[in-house]
Amino acid sequence: MADDGQKRGEEGEQVVNPWEVTAKDGGKIDYDKLIEKFGCQLLDRFLVDRVERLTGRPAHVFLRRGVFFAHRDFNEVLDVYERGEKFYLYTGRGPSSEALHLGHLVPFMFTKYLQDAFKVPLVIQLTDDEKCMWKNLSVEESKRLARENAKDIIACGFDITRTFIFSDFNFVGGAFYENMVKVAKCVTFNKVVGIFGFTLEDHIGKISFPPVQAVPSFPSSFPHLFPGKDQLRCLIPCAIDQDPYFRMTRDVAPRIGYQKPALIESSFFPALQGETGKMSASDPNSAIYVTDSSKDIKNKVNRYAFSGGQDSIENHRKYGANLEVDIPVKYLSFFLEDDAELEQIKKEYGAGRMLTGEVKKRLIEVLSELVERHRKARAAVTDEMVDAFMAVRPLPNMFS
Incomplete structure (x- = not known):
């Protein structure tokens, strides 16, 4: 575990931790540097091909396109699966806003x-x-907000x-809390400051929180789900800003008799205004929310989505778009399923034969359909369904 993992960083350096994402000198996040600094591995085409072979289905668009x-x-989890053994998934959400973007x-x-x-x-x-502790809620x-986000x-x-699905306020206790204490005993104050960049001004609630996010990585934290399966492997899909938590967890795990969790980590979904970090819930125009209407989406994309197109149609036809900075193309790379259509758009737009307005129009269609589909699905979720997902219960058919 790298102790220098997430200090506040030297002046002007990029900062990536669970609470702050800032690119160097207002530029783009350097993911190669992050991999080097955090000590994780690049997810290469070999692993993507292996996932397809083992599951018998096409890789998700987020895997195919390097999101x-x-x-x-991750390779060890695939080894486990290939041997006919099982693993479980763990992910999460910090509920600080009414709606998700x-x-x-x-x-x-x-x-x-x-x-x-x-x-x-x-x-x-x-x-x-x-x-509650970080946002002063x-x-x-x-x-x-936890139930709304659920x-x-x-x-x-x-x-x-x-x-x-569980919320910490309702679930923490018993075996889960026992594991929290085991983790806490293994991490010194100096270590947690080195990993997370805490200062003397931070209250002790923040300093004591990391074990809470660490221990869902251990199956014994869920005796109602995994009794007698203390060595079951865990795979955590998350954004790379959560890596500091799990560097700490992986360092501690073998010292308390558990397997290290495996991780598969994503880049950040950029703000509409440009790829300088991740979206901000404090700026509603930086993001498309799942509560936005088709009209809202059209307005936000047309007004705020940063374009890599040229300043005039004449120049655009001559030089083409800069796809490296174009946000509509980046959003389509996330959400347009058709690989051939995406490549065609990039080719035509990059050559200047397709205009910014045409690309934005296609993006508005894709996002409107996605958000409307989600809106309908969410409208069908009742409080009783939330209770059912959050009920502490065995899942007898979870591996079948």
Whole structure:
């Protein structure tokens, strides 16, 4: 585990941790440097091909196009699966806002694919306690937002016979808390400052939180799900800003008799205004929300989506678009399923034969369809369904 993993960083350097994502000098996040600094591995084409071979289905668009680009021991989880053994998935959400934006949906869309492809159980942690401490929300408001966010998560289509959703305020205790204490005893104050960049001004709630996010990585934290399966492997799909938590977890795991969790990590979904970090919930015009109407989406894309097109049609026809900075093309790379159509758009737009307005028009269609589909699915999620997903219960058919 690299102690220098996430200090606040030297002046002007990029900062990537669970609470702050800032590119160097206002530029783009350098993911190659992140891989080197964090000590994870690049997710290469060999692993993508292996996933397709083992699951018998095409790789998810996020795998094919490198959205999930880094990993820790993902190959070992595939080894386990190939031997006919099982693993489980763990992901989560910090519920700090009423509605999710598209960047929030990315890990859940991918986790849904993993659950379906590998037919494995999933635990989803809602860190309402974390947001209560970091966002200065009341306990009651944090718990309310957790349930609201659970509805959006359920709307992604998870299998209730393989999925357990829990909020920290409601679930922490028993075996889960025992594992938290075991982890906490292994991590010094100096270590946690080195990993997360905490300062003397941070209250002790923040400093004591990391074990809470660490221990869902251990199957013994869920005795109702995994009794007697303490060595079951865990795979965590998440954005790479969550890596510091799990570097700490992986360092501690063998010292307390557990397997290290494996990770598969994504890049950040860029803001409409450009690829300088991740979307901000504090700026509604930086993001497309799952509550946005088709009119909202059209307005946001046309007004705010940063274009790599030229400043005049004449220049655009002559020089073509800069695809490296064009946000509509980047968004289509996430959500346009058809590989051939995406390549055609990039070819025509990059050559200047397709105009910015045409690309934005196609993006508006794709996003409007995605958001409308999600809106309908969420409207069908009742409070009783939330209760059912969050009920502490065995999942007898979770591996079948």
